[in-house]
Amino acid sequence: MKLDNLLIVNPWTGNIGPNTFLKNFYRNLDYSNIKLTVIYPEKDLISEEMESLGINVIYNKHISLKHIKNFFLKTLIRFSSEFYLIFFYLNIFRKQKYSKCLINTELYSYSLLVPWLFSNVYVVVHSLSFKKNGFLNKVLLLFQKTFVFKYLAVSKAVKESLKLQGIRKNIEVVYNGVNLQKEINAELERKANYKILSIAHPVPHKGAHHLLEVLSILKDKAEFKWTLLGWYSESSDKEYQDFFISEINRLNLNNEIEVLGNVNNISDWYRQSDLLVHPSESESFGFVVAEAMSFGVPVVAFKVGALHEIIDDKINGFLIPAFKTTLMAEIIYELIHDKENNIKIRTAAQNKIKDKFDNAKNIQRVFRILDLN
Structure with a gap:
């Protein structure tokens, strides 16, 4: 049986x-009739797992997208990276033919000309940021769509933004x-300390600074951990990262919040938490x-x-409502003192995920769109 060659640019x-x-x-x-090649910036745990599965990983640090605040520098790097990608793609497709090319970002535009010449190009859109990046981004998106066979938007909100x-x-x-996880225990016992969890990459739009206002309101009113x-990442906004920590110290919130980097046992953190606050x-x-x-x-979010x-x-x-931190603090305060431990909300939360966001079902939809079944 002839293998279907698939290329992912990540x-x-x-x-x-x-x-x-x-x-x-x-x-x-299903690798029985599909050969997967992934272009990836540098070796990490994800790429090592791919290699262990027999996936062909091509490393190229020049495709990496870093957080850059300066608009002109970001634009220069973006254009030069795409110019470089044209020649890189030519070399890739010269060595191997790919029937499909999946670009796991919406940020590339004119460089997609080369994959388009040889394969069907699919673009996964993970961001809403193009809404506020002005005329240049709109032009690049309109240019990009010339080469795209199909867009995969990760939500209806993204789809509507693309249409706009x-x-x-x-x-x-x-x-x-x-x-999906096992159903929660309806007789879940109340923990001694109410445990609140937040998970945020250290860039401004993830909104961690709003937590400072919420913590300042709650610190003398309720007991929680x-x-x-x-918080600590190589791709973070270092200035924002340092600002947040300095504000914790200035506002004397060190006893109210513990700040950690990435963890390998995230499932344990979810299981031990009473509430996720997502700012x-x-x-x-x-x-x-x-x-x-x-x-x-349960989740409290804007x-x-x-x-x-x-x-x-x-x-x-x-x-x-965005970004009503006082109201957010009031809701959290009520939840901390809820003796029922919000069993109905917890059960409803799991049911919503089962209905709409089951990984086993959703990824099969992706495969059908790419005609990989």
Whole structure:
């Protein structure tokens, strides 16, 4: 049987949303008639796992997308990276023919000309950031769509944003999926300390600074243990990262919140938590929210982006008007003193994930769109 060659271009490293999609993809792919090649920036745990599965990983650090605040520097690097990619792609396709090419980011435009010449190009759109990046980004998106066979938007919010930018055809909504967990124990015992969890990458739009206001309101009113995970990362905004820590010290909040980096046992953290507080200012999907709900953890979040597609307010979680930190603090205070431990909300949260965000079902939809079944 002839193998179907598939190429994935993935410029991301680490435990972020696009790589969650990538992991779900390669862990569920049927390799009996598909040969997968992934272009990846540098070796990490994800690429090592891919190699252990027999996936051909081509490393190229020049495709890596880093957080850059300066608009002109970001634009220069973006254009030069795509110019480089044209020649890189030519070399890749000269050595091997690929029937399909999956680009796991919406940030590339004119460099897609080369894959388009040889294969069907699919682009997975993980972001809403193009909404606020002005005329240049709109032009690049319109240019990009010339080469794209189909867009895969990770939420309805992303699809609508693409349509507003002038891309109105060939868009499929493919929600990220999460692995289903065992049903929660209806007789869950109340913990001695109310444990609140937040998980945020250290960049401004993830909104960790809003937690400072919430903590300042709650610190003298309630007893809790709050942990922020994912804070230390090579791709972080270092200035913002340092600002956040300095504000914790200035506001004397060290006893209220513990700040940690990435952890390998995230499932244990979900199981031990009473509540997830998600302060993000923009979410194209909200994987952390869906993952927490799969463990039956209620979520309090701002009503932004696609989060209303996951959370049904006051049914399986709580949506706060952006960015009403006082109201967010009030809701958290009420939950801390809820003796019932919100069993109904916890159960409803798990049921929502089972209905719409089951990884086993959602990734099969991706495979059908790519005609890989």
